[in-house]
Amino acid sequence: MIPVTLLSSEIIAPFGESAGLSSGALLPVMEQFYTIQGEGYNTGRAAYFIRLGGCDVGCHWCDVKESWDADAHPRQSVPQLVEAVLEHAGRNVVITGGEPLMHDLGPLTAALQAAGCRTWIETSGAHPLSGTWDWVCVSPKKFKAPLPEVLAAAHELKVIVFNGTDFAWAEEHAAQVPGTARLYLQPEWSRAARMTPELVEYVKQHPQWQVSLQTHKYLDIP
Numbered sequence: 001m002i003p004v005t006l007l008s009s010e011i012i013a014p015f016g017e018s019a020g021l022s023s024g025a026l027l028p029v030m031e032q033f034y035t036i037q038g039e040g041y042n043t044g045r046a047a048y049f050i051r052l053g054g055c056d057v058g059c060h061w062c063d064v065k066e067s068w069d070a071d072a073h074p075r076q077s078v079p080q081l082v083e084a085v086l087e088h089a090g091r092n093v094v095i096t097g098g099e100p101l102m103h104d105l106g107p108l109t110a111a112l113q114a115a116g117c118r119t120w121i122e123t124s125g126a127h128p129l130s131g132t133w134d135w136v137c138v139s140p141k142k143f144k145a146p147l148p149e150v151l152a153a154a155h156e157l158k159v160i161v162f163n164g165t166d167f168a169w170a171e172e173h174a175a176q177v178p179g180t181a182r183l184y185l186q187p188e189w190s191r192a193a194r195m196t197p198e199l200v201e202y203v204k205q206h207p208q209w210q211v212s213l214q215t216h217k218y219l220d221i222p
């Protein structure tokens, strides 16, 4: 017999891709925190981060590999997540991961916007776009190609520079985002000391690009 004190999410969760999960009503959450957006166009703005579990892209330099296994992270309901966001002063919400577009983000983004929040996403673009977004940051990866529909929705293209071949690769993707999209080159963290001088020189020669740094790592904040 199931004890009546169980939450509906606790009953549904053991069945994996249950109705609740696939409909986007329940999402695997690795961590959530209120901090300062450290990267790209919105750098410096306060934002609440929701990091969803699950990623099949496999970047060898990924700085959050603990996120990859969706089943390792407990599921939360959309109302639970919205309530957690509203406990803080800020109304910018970053949905990241993992690869957040492995989940249906329609219900979460609708509820956040209804509560007066701005919805921002960090995505590789490798899965179909779901949800309604105030800011879409696409960071394409060589390991699993971004979909044209996600590149077309980008407000921001943020290419990680690991080695010298990444500049030409960045230009290929810049040609696939809207002309209004902001273009960023961000050094891969472990290679920053080596690649940043080349990256700086590239931006000086190609001023349509901007430098993005992972400023939260320098600030030692989440």
Ligand SMILES: C[S@@+](CC[C@H](N)C(=O)[O-])C[C@H]1O[C@@H](n2cnc3c(N)ncnc32)[C@H](O)[C@@H]1O
Residues within 6 Å of the ligand: 055, 061, 062, 063, 064, 096, 097, 098, 099, 100, 122, 123, 124, 125, 138, 139, 158, 160, 186, 187, 188, 189, 190, 214
């Ligand atoms: C952890 S990913 C999660 C969102 C999504 N999977 C993606 O890759 O865009 C968040 C951001 O961190 C960037 N990133 C991940 N590891 C990095 C590293 N070692 N150095 C610099 N940026 C990194 C990604 O490119 C992405 O822009």
Ligand SMILES: Nc1nc2[nH]cc(C(=O)O)c2c(=O)[nH]1
Residues within 6 Å of the ligand: 035, 036, 037, 038, 039, 096, 097, 122, 216, 221, 222
């Ligand atoms: N402060 C802060 N800014 C970020 N911008 C993108 C991040 C991410 O991991 O998606 C991130 C993060 O993990 N922390």
Ligand code: SF4
Residues within 6 Å of the ligand: 055, 056, 057, 058, 059, 062, 063, 064, 065, 067, 097, 098, 099, 124, 141
């Ligand atoms: S797509 Fe994002 S979360 Fe997935 S491995 Fe690459 S950087 Fe990590």
Ligand SMILES: [Mg+2]
Residues within 6 Å of the ligand: 063, 064
């Ligand atoms: Mg990060």
